[in-house]
Amino acid sequence: MKPTRIACAAALLCLSGALSAQTGADAPAKQQLQKVTITGSSIKRLADEKSMPIEVITATQIRQLGLTSVDQIVDNLTANAGSINQVTNNAVFGGDGEKTFGGANFANLRGLGPTGTLVLLNGRRVSTHGMSGGAVDLNTIPMDAIERVETLKDGASAIYGTDAIAGVINFITKTSYQGASLSGSFFMPEALGGGQTARLSGSVGWGNLATDRFNVMATLTVDNNHILRGTERPWATGYQPDRLLTPDTSSAIHANIINQANTALTSAGTTVGTGDATRYTNLNLLAIQGQCEAIPNQIPLAPNIQIWDLFGYTQANSRYRCARDYGRNYMLKSPQESVNGLMRGTFKINDAHQASVEVMASTVKNRGEYSPIQISAGNTTATVNGVTATSNTLLQTTSPYYLNMRALVNAAQFDPTKPIAYRVNFLNDLGLRIRENETDNLRVQTALDGTIWGLDYSVGAGYGESKSSATLINGFPNTKKLVDLLASGKYNPFIMPGKTQTADVQQAFEDMQMRGKIYDGKTSVKTVDATISGPLGNWLAGPLEFALGASARQETYEFSGATGFMCVDSITATTLATYDNKTLTYGCPGNTSSPSLSRKIGAVFGELVARPIKDLEVTLQARYDKYQVIGGTTNPKIGLKYQPLDTLLVRASASTGFRAPTPQQVRQGVVESQLTGQFRDPVLCADQANPTDPTQCARLSLPYRAGGNPALEPETSRQASAGLVFAPNANFQAYADYWQVTLSDRIRQLSTTEMISNYDVYKDNFVRDPATNVVQYLQAGWVNSAGSKTKGVDFGANYQFDALQGRMTASLTGTRMLSNKEQTRDNAPFIEYVGKWSNTTLYVPLKLNLSLGYRTDLWNVTLSGNYRDGYEDQNRGPTAAGGANYTTAQPYTRRVSSYSTFNLVGSYTGIKGLTLTGSLINIGDIQPPFTWHNVDSAAGTGWDPRVADPRGRTVGISARWTME
Template sequence: MKPTRIACATALLCLSGAVTAQTGADAPSEQQKLQKVTITGSSIKRLADEKAMPIEVMTAAQIRELGVSSADQLADLLSANVAGNTNQVTNNAVFGTDADKTLGGANFANLRGLGPTGTLVLLNGRRVSTHGMSGGSVDLNAIPMDAIERVEVLKDGASAVYGTDAVGGVMNFITRSDYQGLSLRGSYSTPQADGGGQTRRISASGGVGSLARDGYNLMATVTFDNNEILRGTDRPWATGYQPDQYLTPDSTSAVHANMIAGSSSTTSAVYNTAIPAAGTMVGTSGDTTRYTNLNLLAIQGRCQDIPNQVPLAPNVQIWDLFGYTKANSQYRCTRDYGRNYMLRSPQEATNALVKGTFNINDKHQASLELITSDVTNRGEYSPLQVSSGNTTATVNGVTTVSNTHLQTSSPHYLNMRTLVGATQFDPTKPIAYRVNFLNDLGFRIRENNTKNLRAQASLEGTIGRFDYSVSAGYGESKSSATLISGFANTRKLVNLLASGKYNPFIMPGQTQSAEVVAAFEDMQMRGKIYDGKTSVKQFDATLSGSLGKFMAGDILFATGVNARQETYEFSGSQNFLCVDSITAATLATYDNTALTFGCPGNTSSPTLSRDITAVFGELVVQPLKSLEVTLQVRHDQYQQIGGTTNPKVGIKFTPFDSLLLRASANTGFRAPTAQQVRQGVVVSAMTGQFRDPVLCADVNNPQDATQCARLSTPYATGGNPDLKPETSKQFSVGMVFAPIKDFQAYADYWQVELDDRIRALSITEMVSNYELFKDNFVRDPATGVVRYIQAGWVNAAGSKTKGLDFGIKHQMTALGGKISSSLGGTKMISHKERALETAPMREYVGMWSNTTLYLPWRLNASVSYRTGPWAMTLSGLYRDSYEDQNRGPTAQGGANYTSAQPYTRTVKSYSTFNLVGSYSGLKNVTLSGSIINLADRQPSFTWHNVDSASGAGWDPRVADPRGRTFMLSASWKL
């Protein structure tokens, strides 16, 4: 990061401060500070103001002051949370790996960029059932934010305390426990720009009984949320067609279909068609190019006369690595699918909590907690597209041939010889074409629903001079996916195309006949496609206290046991046989009433149950008054996987009152999820074109010209039963400096080394790095043609990550009130990773990736002013620039790239400010108003399209697409 950028960022954010600043009435009293509590990352009850570990604490009031209303927004705000495919937009794909298809609608945390499965999410210090379909991580939608009292984020490994998942860190959501009274709260937000993106929330909370006075407390909260969809058409910058910046869609289909050249192979689906294999010249201008693809609107320069349709490759030189040339691209239209991409998901959610806490006597307390949520959201995806062909099938013993090429007898036949002077066009032969069904079937829309339930009973207190805690609980998550529209019955689609009634060459302003419109409606496949369920049964018991004086202080200890049973089951596709391509073998083999084109097919995963038992211990000693040493160790025994022991040592050294030094070293362990191990294998098809780096190494002199722009190349994904657990080694060292009252600065250096890291190999990554993954390209022994590409889960050898967390917070009395400000951030020093054991380590910090973006700098800040009933907070965030997607020869496998266009570019940094104000001068009423994205900053441009990662021309892993947004809320409390 350049010094000028640091200066700008500091000036930008010094107005505000780290999210952890405690303001006004939210600051804990001295009595609260001296209360013994269990701190996240430890099993010992002790004073709440300990700073032996790097923990970030945010109260509910502070979270609201930052304009945050959901757990996923809170995770994005954390500088330690790295941008990845972890939110509803980035992971909600209809195509891609099995993991993508089962994550629809979920939001996850991603501390340190080690993946959602490397971040442990707790509720009141105990585990929550993972997402019902993915089975890997806790869906943040399940967290009842209006019932949360505070959030503690441990930015250090904690496998020695909590076991698996706690490699990147821990997010512990802690609910209110002694609430009294009745409160109602409502909020509404809307972007300033036209379109969707509005949100609504209504919540109610009530509680009776005081633990101190009455010996009991009963409380309940319920929240209703409604979020409207925001589409790419609502934002002018959300488009995949920006040729002036070298971004155009990589798709070969259009609403007005593209005509395809025939093949010289008699077995090809496009053999013996109107455009010969060698192509045809067009017009009389002297152009001798033999064009292999034709589109009447493209030749007339009218692609964009049909909404969302654009020229294919006006900058063909930037696409030549994908096999695009003047001959196959100049006279083709395509669809700007990035324009129609979903920017924010529509969602309806209900969260509820009921909690009872009872003092058995002055030494023992019991509690029972019940939490439930119901979240429904929708995803919109690219419409279906298909190439015509000769389809021969045997169904019920009868052989049929369905020729979906447009026949010369069709009233929709376009004679390109007479229309545009296509010299070699043969009007006596049928036309092969590739069409997109945007106007016929619409978007593919899938609805996701997740229901969560959690019941937890606890008993805690003191026996003699020891503290104890015993707890038992059950949690489950049930998820389902339902096809709403846009998915076609394969046989009915083929029959319609073969009938000649469908017009693939629809002109601007034209519509299909009523009969064709009815046929498309009749072929819609709707209904629940699959569901999944996870559950966790858990029991834990802890005993802690003092073993007496030793050297300079008490020896504190904790010991305990933990046992849990985790289950996972996934139905796979029900009532739908999903296919990505239409072949004779497909039509002949499968039941045509269920055969569905373009749906997200997943194979079932058998019901898997595994038991985990653990014993753990913790010891804190003080060799000197200024020195504290913490020793932790935990042994976990995993059914079917084996045992693991993970120790941790922490040191806190206070040479004088104003300075605290801390350090820790530990090991970690993460077992593969059931989905990663047991998911069945499913075959999908690539979107866009595939240029074979062997058979078409030189696009001008290929070994096999049919492999230069291949469509719908199949690839296989699924579970890997040979996966091994991930293991980690971690280290951190830091300081807290507080030279004066109400001022504190901290800094922590940390590093994490992971071995046998589990990751899903993406098709884009494998094609872009062919030499590394060439063994995964399964070829036909006779022809050398790629039969399919083996993708999916692997142990990816390892990664090394290191960085620096830092922050400053300050409080003072000025201007007739109290001002609290701070600045916090993370400097990612390095993240090196290799995809295979034989591959070299590759640096990812500041580099584009289709999965996780390791930005060099992430800064968050806020400044709050409170006087009487008035309060105001200005907060800001800064996300650093990074190198955009590599479009050069190394990335795409080209050997002789000579284009004058750049391979890479820099994506500009992104920063926004939020302003939140409130007034509580009315009896029992508080009014609040917010302006999110005060300067109306639009996302930084990136030239990647949705084929590589979510977003077209922008990146939802970094930016908020809403623009300037206004929010009003009112609360009433009795």
């Protein structure tokens, strides 16, 4: 560990007083022990047994830490590597599969992806997200019904199923409640703008299980989260050239004149003015005048020459070209409205048997705002099946908006007798692309629990479904109407600062807006399960306990694909001649359909706990799963717990896992999209001064394909862990666990940025024309990489003591990622990702959470802190070598600073039945650390939403009224 990290860790330890705790920060010093079912085992055991690395956070802790949503709870886990939420799942710049995420939030334990973490509700499965079909959307969990969250940070495939490779997060709700309560909260960032969140919730319950033999309870929560835009935070900008960050885009609001055959600016370019022999292949009047930034959100492109030379930016094509800071309009927090409800009835049949039925329903609606569309004007004619169409969007010489650049700026080779080809962004004309996502969830779970013949049993049957849909709200034009408007010459692509389009042109843009539901999806899961457990008598040094179980489930997935809209990413005559022009829509997420798919999974599992010698407990688990079509797999697990001293416990485990690809990963149709920036072919333009094919040095709109991959194979894994728990007295406990996970055939999604930046590794994914060797398209999407090796250490402790006439609790949890190495293909070297920027999962080397709490009969005050280690920024390899376009070599890597924030939450209960809480989140108003990646590379521009909270200092108030 580097000295700075050691110093930071030491400071946090001084504040907390100890390493972190696995139990609750508000746990009493003395606790009555009772047998309960612990996450990771089917055998009821004492609540304080520590045979497995389980982290528990209670509802009281959640409130005192200032956590206001389920995804914040999961992000707060140090074992969760990088947030996966509405912002990080940007549906325009992400891969095609990500466009079906529909504003969902996912867990990501160990950085093994959402599908590697099993999310349970009260120990049983929840239906996966209705469009992605891959993992449980955390938005569906009823926040105010949560009693505690148990996170098993260990492979659990032997108990819960093959998809628990990284671990299990089990949300446990209140199982009985009497009385009524009503609560409300409001959080508002101190800085002006959006980001406010509001919640209103209520609970009611009646019936005492002991006396009335029943309990019926219900909770209802309504949330409203306001959007936070990049324009509302000064640091959220993609144009910081002094820090080597500018947008990778070639379009502007005041259009760039581009070189094209048979137009005013030919491929040879033109000189501008006198005394400069450079032939410029892009012209922009504002850029020549040094006035690009006179139009909001527009910036000069020239700094890209030094920064993005990998993508073909040169003096000739960049000096006199404007660009748009599309990162400035990037969504920092998604707007969301949700309603979650839970009803539960528990009925005591007799002293030995108890039945329950639980119904959970939710509606989640959120919006995503994405970059506006852009085009390159051209002239093409095509005939398809007897239909002839022309797409001539060049600006003709007869248009009143034609710019004679020869006369205006002495562009000597500019031919004013020919039309102008241009590249323009429609931010001011069509606005941002906006898509609304809505997900409706339903879960019905019945259970019968009890004791028979001295054995504990549980039988359950459940049904869950998730229905999701996406609706186009704004910014998606009808392609034919757009072509007709541009061809008319009425549109002014060279809009000057402070000017607007004419009224009839503005109305034409409104009339071409394509709105309505574009696609929907549905997942469902039907489950039945049964377990029986109990003692088998004594064997050797202690009791022998067992559990046997069986389960069966049927999973379904279907996705409509784009319906009512024919989505295209390019405007050509072939497109116009091929498709129905009434549905032809430019720039929408055109995912193809996935047929209705159903698969059945059956399983049997067993567990045995033995004590062969004094103080040693051995747990053996095994599970056999049979997947329809894919086949069967057996996954064993062994766990050891050895307690040589009353104050010391040693634990270890080893297991295997198996994860089948999701239906979406296999069956999603292949869609072709286009890059937003430009591309320099590393083969045909390896030497920009003497290229093999000059047309491939700054190519626009390179196609790429992504989607499902029917050839995907299942992942297999091996997990192991070993650790210590030290508890010298009832008030102090510390632990440390080493863990490692090895995956083979790991399923991952290739991005275009990753492939372009590592051409030698992914050159086979560049599909070339056999005759010309020109890249036809990039093959992105889901693949089986060779494998990965991940390892790290979890640690923590808890210390409680009496002071100041109250109870003090100090705690800290932490995860130190030691390594995450991945292979891209067989026989390739393993690449280390811990501490290095990645456009997928970000493996921060060290994550720490701390808290210092003080509680009396009337007050409960908690100071908490979060530390996220720094890491190496995006690799600028070609730039580091001093590309062909500049003279001074720049460092290709830099270090992103660490990120530390502190929160203060205080509650007062001095008024009967009323709890008042005030929160101050991010006391120091710490802004996210700067990173020089932009939104084409990963979510965020100049910051990383996988690490930081963009709200800044935030004030919260809440009140809870309870009537017993």
